[in-house]
Amino acid sequence: MTHDPNCLFCKIAQGQIPSRKVYEDDQIYAFHDIHPWAPVHFLMIPKAHIASLAQVDGQHEALLGRMMTLVPKLALQEGCNPYPEGGWRVVTNTGAEGGQEVHHLHIHVMGGPRPWFKG
Numbered sequence: 625m626t627h628d629p630n631c632l633f634c635k636i637a638q639g640q641i642p643s644r645k646v647y648e649d650d651q652i653y654a655f656h657d658i659h660p661w662a663p664v665h666f667l668m669i670p671k672a673h674i675a676s677l678a679q680v681d682g683q684h685e686a687l688l689g690r691m692m693t694l695v696p697k698l699a700l701q702e703g704c705n706p707y708p709e710g711g712w713r714v715v716t717n718t719g720a721e722g723g724q725e726v727h728h729l730h731i732h733v734m735g736g737p738r739p740w741f742k743g
């Protein structure tokens with residue numbers, strides 16, 4: 625598994641920088657966003673360093689599938705309300721024009737009662 629020693633989210637996934645853990649398995653780590661935009665706001669990352677969604681290809685199909693299929697379970701576990709009255713938003717900012725600030729692939733999962741700080 626590849627890591628970038630200068631990457632914030634690699635350090636978080638490896639426990640070198642503290643975070644509030646939501647979930648962990650051999651390939652995936654999830655933790656609360658430090659500046660939440662919504663009552664529930666956590667991030668899911670691959671433990672391996674992938675800079676963004678722009679670097680993803682066929683070899684990542686199973687990993688991305690696992691991440692996406694974990695979203696409903698973790699969203700409800702963290703306090704999002706059930707579909708359809710509740711629900712959540714999934715966002716992956718990609719590149720400068722996509723609003724990406726941390727260049728390690730991550731999925732934002734946001735939910736909880738409105739209004740939210742952004743959106």
Ligand code: AMP
Nearest residue numbers: 643656657658659717723724725726727
């Ligand atoms: P993005 O703009 O999509 O790259 O989002 C990066 C997200 O990482 C932002 O929502 C930040 O609040 C969040 N973030 C930055 N540093 C940390 C940290 N140390 N722990 C948890 N979340 C962080």
Ligand code: ZN
Nearest residue numbers: 631634673728
């Ligand atoms: Zn990284």
